[in-house]
Amino acid sequence: xxxxxxxxxxxxSVIFSSxxxxxxxxxxxxxxxxxxxKPTEAQVFSKGDTVQITGSIDYxxxxxxYSISITDKKTNEVFYDLDEHLHDASFSINTYWVDTLSENxxxxxxxxxxxxxxxxxSSKEVNFTSKP
Amino acid sequence: MRILTRLLLVFITLGNSLESDxxxxxxxxxxxxxxxxxxxFSSHLAGIQYLYSSSASDHPSLFADKxxxxxxxxxxxxxxxxxxxxxxxxxxxxxxxxxxxxxxxxTQSLRSKGFGDASVIANISxxxxxxxxxxxxxxxxxxxxxxxxxxxxxxxxxxxxxPNMQAGSGSWDIIGNVNYTVKxxxxxxxxxxxxxLTTVNEYQxxxxxxxxxxxxxxxxxxxxxxxxxxQCGIRLEYSLHDYDNYEKKWLNEQTGGTMSFISAGAQFFxxxxxxxxxxxxxxxxxxxxxxxxxxxxxETGIFILF
Numbered sequence: 001x002x003x004x005x006x007x008x009x010x011x012x013s014v015i016f017s018s019x020x021x022x023x024x025x026x027x028x029x030x031x032x033x034x035x036x037x038k039p040t041e042a043q044v045f046s047k048g049d050t051v052q053i054t055g056s057i058d059y060x061x062x063x064x065x066y067s068i069s070i071t072d073k074k075t076n077e078v079f080y081d082l083d084e085h086l087h088d089a090s091f092s093i094n095t096y097w098v099d100t101l102s103e104n105x106x107x108x109x110x111x112x113x114x115x116x117x118x119x120x121x122s123s124k125e126v127n128f129t130s131k132p
Numbered sequence: 133m134r135i136l137t138r139l140l141l142v143f144i145t146l147g148n149s150l151e152s153d154x155x156x157x158x159x160x161x162x163x164x165x166x167x168x169x170x171x172x173f174s175s176h177l178a179g180i181q182y183l184y185s186s187s188a189s190d191h192p193s194l195f196a197d198k199x200x201x202x203x204x205x206x207x208x209x210x211x212x213x214x215x216x217x218x219x220x221x222x223x224x225x226x227x228x229x230x231x232x233x234x235x236x237x238x239t240q241s242l243r244s245k246g247f248g249d250a251s252v253i254a255n256i257s258x259x260x261x262x263x264x265x266x267x268x269x270x271x272x273x274x275x276x277x278x279x280x281x282x283x284x285x286x287x288x289x290x291x292x293x294x295p296n297m298q299a300g301s302g303s304w305d306i307i308g309n310v311n312y313t314v315k316x317x318x319x320x321x322x323x324x325x326x327x328x329l330t331t332v333n334e335y336q337x338x339x340x341x342x343x344x345x346x347x348x349x350x351x352x353x354x355x356x357x358x359x360x361x362x363q364c365g366i367r368l369e370y371s372l373h374d375y376d377n378y379e380k381k382w383l384n385e386q387t388g389g390t391m392s393f394i395s396a397g398a399q400f401f402x403x404x405x406x407x408x409x410x411x412x413x414x415x416x417x418x419x420x421x422x423x424x425x426x427x428x429x430x431e432t433g434i435f436i437l438f
Binding site: 020021022023061062064065067083085087089112114117119 | 194195196198340372373375376377380381382383384385386
């Protein structure tokens with residue numbers, strides 16, 4: 001009888017210790033903010049210039065990472081590609097790309113914030129130009 | 133048999149509490165200290181163990197149009213351990229691991245090595261009704277896992293290693309253990325159940341609570357000074373999800389899961405010297421949503437009884 005009571009208490013304790021709360025359910029896209037400070041829209045760069053990429057991402061809950069890419073709008077060639085897989089509610093973006101292009105190109109910088117693994121994300125694009 | 137039924141009931145209760153989900157940062161599975169088939173209850177003991185486990189992860193990328201994230205992990209542990217008999221019924225166990233963890237994802241290898249989290253467990257033998265045909269031993273105890281191993285928080289990106297691939301947890305955790313052995317003539321069996329109740333570390337990371345249950349049958353061969361105990365059994369491992377940030381309740385649903393193993397091996401005794409070798413072959417696993425596959429594990433060790 002004594003051992004039955006001990007095991008009953010153990011099961012009850014295990015049930016309570018197994019409950020796991022989480023902060024929220026569902027994705028709220030209105031609360032995911034992606035801000036790009038640099039470069040600015042329609043900015044022009046020359047060959048050899050350092051293109052500063054700065055910005056921020058924040059959300060009301062945990063994010064799973066972000067990606068940064070610079071792509072030629074006409075050819076879809078990717079000149080810069082960075083993936084960061086980190087868990088936090090906010091990220092500060094501070095990186096750079098050196099313009100090595102020899103021909104004129106219309107480029108787009110895209111920063112994508114990933115809220116989870118179900119494809120919930122938000123992004124920001126900035127168009128700029130490379131003129132050697 | 134009643135005790136086996138109760139332990140299985142505890143495990144089933146744990147299993148119904150878990151929600152499994154897709155994998156995120158899949159790392160090597162955690163391990164908690166269990167006692168298993170203990171040699172020579174009447175003696176003090178000191179020994180060293182070598183444990184090796186590896187796993188492979190293959191899961192969809194977090195980012196669209198990117199290939200699957202594939203990685204391989206290995207965990208090597210060299211552990212000092214000992215048992216000290218405080219009295220006829222009380223005994224104290226201590227474990228001090230040194231770990232070497234490696235995570236390779238094709239482009240880079242991240243390594244973490246150093247002393248891991250030490251553990252101490254105090255056990256008491258519980259009197260059982262006399263049974264002329266069988267020898268029975270029931271131990272129950274509790275202990276602590278100390279944050280002696282290094283834990284590097286996620287903010288330190290230049291040194292960042294997956295939480296469950298780090299040398300330490302950074303947290304004080306509570307261990308509960310029940311160990312039951314029955315021996316009749318040369319045959320016997322052992323049931324060991326260990327539960328790890330975790331706490332949050334100073335960086336707000338909280339590993340999920342974990343439970344291990346093993347059942348082992350053994351046979352004794354030999355005489356007093358030279359003995360061999362071949363053994364086989366099953367091992368069940370269960371862990372809840374980790375919290376990336378416990379204060380904010382950021383539950384990492386890409387951690388945790390269930391695994392079971394078929395175990396086979398033997399213990400050898402020559403006078404006061406002992407040797408143990410066991411392999412654990414995965415039988416069923418659903419860890420991190422099925423995206424992490426654990427390979428065969430191996431452990432061996434020598435110990436001295438005194």
